[in-house]
Amino acid sequence: MFRDLEGESEAASTDGADSATGDGATGNGHSAPSPHNETSTQKSSGQPAEKAANKASADATKAQSASTASTASSDSAAEGANAAQNSDSAKGSPAGSNKPVAPKKPATRKAKDSGTAPIPSEPASSAGQGGESEKQDEVTVLKGISKAIATNMDASLSVPTATTVRAVPAKLLIDNRVVMNNHLRRTRGGKVSFTHIIGYAMLKALRAHPSMNVTYDLQDDKPSAIQPAHVNFGLAIDMPRPDGTRALVVPNIKASEELNFTDFWTAYDDVVKRARNNKLTPADYAGTTVSLTNPGGIGTVHSVPRLSKGQACIVGVGALEYPAEFQGASEKTLNNLAVSKIITLTSTYDHRVIQGASSGEFLKTMHSLLLGEDGFYEEIFEALRIPHEPIHWSADIQVNPEEQVNKVARIQQLIHAYRVRGHLMASVDPLEYRMRQHPDLDIETHGLTLWDLDREWPTGGFGGKSMLPLRSILGVLRDTYCRNTGVEYMHIQSPEERAWFQDEIEHPYEKPSRDEQFRILGRLNAAEAFETFLQTKFVGQKRFSLEGGESLIPLLDVILSGAADEGLEEVTIGMAHRGRLNVLTNIAGKTHAQVFREFEGREAGTGSGDVKYHLGTRGSFTSDRGNSTTVYLAANPSHLEAVDPVLEGITRAMQDRLDRGAESNNAFSVMPLLVHGDAAFAGQGVVAETLNLSQLRGYRTGGTIHVVVNNQVGFTTAPQAARSMTYCTDMAKAIQAPIFHVNSDDPESVARVAQLAFQYRQRFNKDVIIDLVCYRRRGHNEGDDPSMTQPKMYNLVEAKRTTRRLYTEALVGRGDITQEEADQALQDYRQRLERVFTETHAAQTQPVSTINQDGSDGDMLAPQGTVSEEPAIERDPQDTAISEDQLAHIGEVHTNIPEKFSAHPKLKSLLEKRAKMSREGGIDWGFAEIAAFG
Secondary structure (H helix, E strand, O other): OOOOOOOOOOOOOOOHHHHHOOOOOEOOOOOOOOOOOOOOEEEEOOOOHHHHHHHHHHHHHOOOOOOEOOEOOOEOOOOOOOOOOOOOOOOOOOOOOOOOOOOOOOOOOOOOOOOOOOOOOOOOOOHHHHHHHOOOEEEEOOOHHHHHHHHHHHHHOOOOEEEEEEEEEOHHHHHHHHHHHHHHHHOOOOOOOHHHHHHHHHHHHHHHOHHHHOEEEEEOOEEEEEOOOOOOEEEOEEEEOOOOOEEEEOOEEOOHHHOOHHHHHHHHHHHHHHHHOOOOOHHHHOOOOEEEEOHHHHOOOOOOOEOOOOOOEEEEEOOOEOOHHHOOOOHHHHHHHOOOOEEEEEEEEEOOOOOHHHHHHHHHHHHHHHOOHHHHHHHHHHHOOOOEOOOOOOOOOOOOHHHHHHHHHHHHHHHHHHHHHHHHHOOOOOOOOOOEOOHHHOHHHHOOOHHHOOOEEEOOOHHHOOEEEHHHHHHHHHHHHOOOEEEEOOOOOOHHHHHHHHHHHOOOOOOOOHHHHHHHHHHHHHHHHHHHHHHHHOOOOOOOOOOOOOOHHHHHHHHHHHHHHHOOOEEEEEEOOOOHHHHHHHOOOOOHHHHHHHHHOOOOOOOOOOOHHHOOEEEEEEOOOOOEEEEEEOOOOOOOOOHHHHHHHHHHHHHHHHOOOOOOOOOOOEEEEEEEEHHHHHHOHHHHHHHHHOOOOOOOOOOOEEEEEEOOOEOOEOHHHOOOOOOOOHHHHHHOOOEEEEEOOOHHHHHHHHHHHHHHHHHHOOOEEEEEEOOOOOOOOOOOOHHHOOHHHHHHHHOOOOHHHHHHHHHHHHOOOOHHHHHHHHHHHHHHHHHHHHHHHHHHHOOEEEEOOOOOEEEEEOOOOOOOOOOOOOOOOOOOOOOHHHHHHHHHHHHOOOOOOOOOHHHHHHHHHHHHHHHHOOOOHHHHHHHHHO
């Protein structure tokens, strides 16, 4: 019986337990026939020979189910009077007969003793003297599915079959399935069963051996071999009934050879779900060409299933068990001896059109695939978007006790390698999936194999344990360093800080509580609702939206919640234009009405006249626990990163005015938080200067949390053309700051990283970096068309669902919330939109209160407020004119497209307009700049 490793309580058989959780077990057909049927019955004291033979055949197949009466189903019938055959032997019936051969005499029936009747003192009377006391045979007329089963079994006797058998080691199948389901449990939810993987291996083997998908029929009364256009893959599904009997249905997956693993997995589960809900239609049964059945679900090691008429072959999967000779050994002994569980595969085929050699090669291919050849598991991992390589098959290299000691040292090297290089394997890019691998993190590089996974090793205290199986060690290492978060801290020289990180992060995965999940979902709802409204209401206006990086809002929410609960006086924030309006409203407390009034251009006469995405504010933030802290968002110029030293100076001045004492625990109760862009963080020298001042006594502020909104493009410049560093954050290593790289499409990991960053700042009063890897859904601003400069990137962006939607789907798929709760969250999202629309209307018709820098209310702005213009400064005019001929020549040079060069259609249109400007006038600012350059 199957069971999973790594502490998981999963399937106890190939699919037997999976079926209970909806994964869909294939049936085995070996259940004992039930003596009860919902049909009419007759009693008699004897039966003719022909009826006895028919009853023997029916008894052998009573526990099975045909697809429908009109459909030839694939069936894993129990070995009975006419079903059991020897492996690799031909099967059939006497010439000219489709019925089983009747015995010469009816079987002798004996009366069964009653469990409660007293023992008679005299022998019972004979049948002739007292026939009414003898228990008689019960005859049931088959109807419905049972009748269809019998009909199809009779028809199957006309198919001469042979069977090929092969035993396959299942170690790699078990280990890689554990990895798959661990990944799914953390991401989209769902579960991969053994039969999913074996069935997909069967499909790939059928692609390699199309001769195994050939059926036999008479065409114009001539024997013919038929090669079906597609592989219609039949699944034998066991269907328990309320009365304890069982039925077997065999629907099929149409054109299954065209499916990748994800599509096959989805189609498989859909068929099983509809079967269990009695939603199958006749079309689901029609045209089955091959079938898969799983008698191993109830522990059967090897069976020879019946091949239904019209099918090419049926593959049976036996129980996943250790070889019989090792079943008395302990798990530890089996692990030390490198003994694998095995599964027995049988291929029963129509011997009229398929030969034994073809069947043998077919099973050999399935064998090699299940051992990982031809990139089989890599293909499945890629389909499931698992970011690291699968486990590979190899021979055990355990030799002697000295080698065991050597392996202990190698495991310590492996742990160190993950701490130093694990971030290189982390899946932090929300746009592009790729399977990552690094030689330093490959167990084979360290002289270890899959056979070492279940052996226990000394850990040196890793994970708080003295001894752990290598499987558990790898699980913690991957959870910590290689999922959707990469951590860099081993460059820090302080042993205390490195040990702190290891204690905090090197633990098995723990998902957030439901309250935390709903808080994250609510923050994403708010972030997306705000951007969606602005895009709808103010189309084309510049706002430098946060779309693609909405996880910034739950990230800041976690940090500010921590600050409020820790009792910090204030959090000061400096940031550039990207996402600034969203932070103003959803974090700093600025009302939607104020922002919309700025979009409408109704600034007061005393206003700064600056654009809306430069303005600052001061507000109050309240955590879930009811604790509050002040939030100050500094005003910001268009000069990227210029706000960094300004905010540090503001924060230091606030701390000095509070005068809590340099050595006091509350000395740094005002916390600075800087939000950067990726290109600016790597490219602006002021960033390095600010970092360099961070630990100096005269400038330090007790640690700054730096958040890099890394949308992977600087205006139009790709990272590989903008820097020589691996990461945009690499310069922070100069001050030994720890760095977190996190995938913005995993908001739970984002929240966890935010929590760790805040805790580190509070513990060590040093700077910490969060690299929030996201993307920019629109152009540099809302008036740009990014497809002209980044066409490949924006093909990916256009196909992406939003972070909010992905997170909602993941919560439902994992079973963390119900569909009803997800619908309620969506309703909350829509209600937020409605509230935004209401506030917009109010902002256009009612006075709106402004907030001064000291937090007090300012003057009320009138609905029709005006902006007074300052008098223009008069200067003497300068003659900068050029001749028309010069202008036309400049236009011709700049708009001339070289031969054999295909310009982007939008760019070509722009060049044509500029060429026309140079000749006919109507010059715009863009062409004026070109003319100035000459």
